[in-house]
Amino acid sequence: MLASELAAQGGKINSVKMTPRTFSESDYCNQKRVSCIKFHPTKPFLVAMSMIESLKFAERAAISGMSFDSNVLIMNFSDNHIITLAYVLETPIEVSTIEFHPENPNVIIGGCLNGQTIVWDLSSADHKITAGAKQKADGGGGGGDDDDMPAAAGGEEDEKQQTVVKMKHLCQSSIIASHKNFVADIVFVPGTTNVDKRNPSDGKSTHFLSVSEDGIINIWDTRQVDKEQLKKTPEYIWKPFLRMDVFK
Numbered sequence: 001m002l003a004s005e006l007a008a009q010g011g012k013i014n015s016v017k018m019t020p021r022t023f024s025e026s027d028y029c030n031q032k033r034v035s036c037i038k039f040h041p042t043k044p045f046l047v048a049m050s051m052i053e054s055l056k057f058a059e060r061a062a063i064s065g066m067s068f069d070s071n072v073l074i075m076n077f078s079d080n081h082i083i084t085l086a087y088v089l090e091t092p093i094e095v096s097t098i099e100f101h102p103e104n105p106n107v108i109i110g111g112c113l114n115g116q117t118i119v120w121d122l123s124s125a126d127h128k129i130t131a132g133a134k135q136k137a138d139g140g141g142g143g144g145d146d147d148d149m150p151a152a153a154g155g156e157e158d159e160k161q162q163t164v165v166k167m168k169h170l171c172q173s174s175i176i177a178s179h180k181n182f183v184a185d186i187v188f189v190p191g192t193t194n195v196d197k198r199n200p201s202d203g204k205s206t207h208f209l210s211v212s213e214d215g216i217i218n219i220w221d222t223r224q225v226d227k228e229q230l231k232k233t234p235e236y237i238w239k240p241f242l243r244m245d246v247f248k
Contacts, residue, residue: 028071028088036097041105045078046086048108050095070094072110072120088166089120090129099186101222102205107170109222111183111210117173117220117238122165124227129166171225177239179212186210195219196241207241215247 032051040046050072055063072095074087093112101107106123121127188208194200195207199221210218218240223229225238 028073032070035095038098038100041100041102043105046074046076048072048074048089048098048100050098050110052094052096052113072098072108074122085164087122088164090166090168091118092169092172093118096182097185099188099208102188103191107222109186109208109220111186111212113182114175115179115181115183115212115214116175117178117183117186117210117218119170119172119222119225120167121170121227122167124167124170126227127168127170129168170227171230171236171238173220173238173240177237177243179210179214179216179218181212181214183210183212189219196221199223210240215245217244217246218242219244 028051031054033054035050035052037047037049040048051070053070070091070093072089072091073085074089076084076086089108089110091110091112093114093116095110095118096113097111099109101109106121108120108122110118110120112118186208188205189195191201191203191205201207206221206223208220208222210220219242220238221241224236230236
């Protein structure tokens with residue numbers, strides 16, 4: 001209707017033809033489905049997606065409580081012709097939801113199917129497993145700012161090579177103090193809201209909420225799982241700062 005009105009008024013209609021781009025990775029995507037997708041907060045061409053086993057409800061119920069080695073993939077969309085894989089974040093438990101830390105985009109929080117929360121830090125050299133080159137299909141050079149992209153080992157990176165970095169998790173919450181059902185969503189508390197009056201956040205987003213079908217809302221302090229803090233107290237057990245029961 002709008003197009004007809006514009007045509008009648010002599011206006012011009014601009015149309016944009018979008019070329020679809022596909023991503024296929026047999027090593028990590030085979031028999032998997034995507035549970036969550038999140039854009040990098042400062043570099044929108046970087047996208048993280050969590051992968052879980054593609055199971056029917058009855059199959060999932062039959063194996064309830066079991067864990068699967070899984071991955072969170074971070075992809076680079078800066079190239080106009082091809083989607084490339086930048087990071088593979090390993091997890092011992094399937095991840096149902098993910099969220100980038102608003103104050104430190106190198107930190108990613110994951111909510112697991114068993115109710116635990118998990119943390120990765122892309123800047124932690126101690127948690128880097130491998131950094132290897134994978135052949136990239138022809139189709140033009142990459143574009144955009146690559147500050148967060150891993151550097152190729154041993155000299156200049158070939159234009160047709162994509163460097164994939166595998167990371168292990170930085171910390172995982174105590175299963176006893178975590179949710180009793182899968183984590184449905186993670187939301188960071190704005191820096192203007194002071195959650196801990198004894199240890200104020202100084203205007204930064206340091207806490208996040210996790211929600212689940214168990215009727216519990218957990219509030220977590222991310223400052224306790226900073227990589228430098230964990231080096232000082234490696235035996236630290238991550239528990240929620242505050243727990244609220246929304247069911248009576």
